Amino acid sequence: MDELDRKIINVLQSGFPLSREPYAEVAAQMGITETELITRLQCLLDNKTLSRFGPMYDAQKMGGSFSLVAIKVPEEDFDAVAEVVNSYSEVAHNYQRDHKFNMWYVIATETPGQIAEVNREIEQRIGLKVFNFPKLAEYFVGLQLPV
Amino acid sequence: MSFVMATSPVKQASESGHNIHLDDIDRKIIQATQSGLALVSRPYDDIAKDIGISADEVIMRMHNMQQYGIIRRIAAVPNHYALGYKANAMTVWDVPDDRIDELGKRVGALEFVSHCYHRPRYLPGWRYNLFAMVHAHTREEALELVSRIAGLLGEDCRGHDVLFSTRILKKTGMRLIS
Missing domain, CATH: 1.10.10.10 (Winged helix-like DNA-binding domain superfamily/Winged helix DNA-binding domain)
Known part of the structure; x- marks a missing residue:
């Protein structure tokens, strides 16, 4: 990653225009060509420096439902439980954390009722209590990491 | 380390509830x-x-x-890990329920907090109602950020914990509309 890559990441983290030729517009501001911007951006996505580029939708405002869920999993059962939890397409992210609540997953469904349904099914299959942590209020979402 | 403040309108707590017709x-x-x-x-x-x-x-x-x-x-x-932000901590705080909206907005406004939410407690096992994600290069640096949050909360902080992620078990993009 060189200086220009860094500059592209920093500029594009802060936003992107809704105009007919948005890449040309941003490239011009940066003093590079549209082709150079597009090529670099493709490369940063291909090598996973960027995880995505485009509009970020707030799924909750679109009617979807989300929750964060935690389980206290005995160490010896961890991988087997992870396999069950991960098998659900509704489970978008799942992280191991160093705490007695050691498994934390994010579940996304089209309706609020489905969250409880999937959690109940997981609970029955793994024989452990799942703790649902729906958001009661959102104070902030978003971060820009300067590189 | 310095951070650029995000300027998006979601900076404020969202008005809960109503969905816009699409x-x-x-x-x-x-x-x-x-x-x-x-x-x-x-x-x-x-x-x-x-x-x-x-x-x-x-x-x-x-x-x-x-x-x-x-x-x-x-x-x-950006991919946090690829950019060297390898210490990703979910910090959780026990603050008074009647003060949480004000405190949550202030914690969410900190430049190193990426997500900040009010979530339920499960007493007696889980007393924390305020969740804030922080991202840092090292655990040491993350713990410094945690102490900045503690400083901001002052005596409203009745307890806290830090849960570092040790493994990504699953990470898929969410399909919003299939």
């Missing part, structure tokens, strides 16, 4: 862009052609979705 054309635009914006000279023209409307209409509808917060931002999302 029609079929909006849904097609979402479908076409949910996994990313095309890396071509006129990306909105391409979407317009596929849907059978004008590029100006695509731009206008996406602009409206941005106004209503359905689109948080159009931007590049």
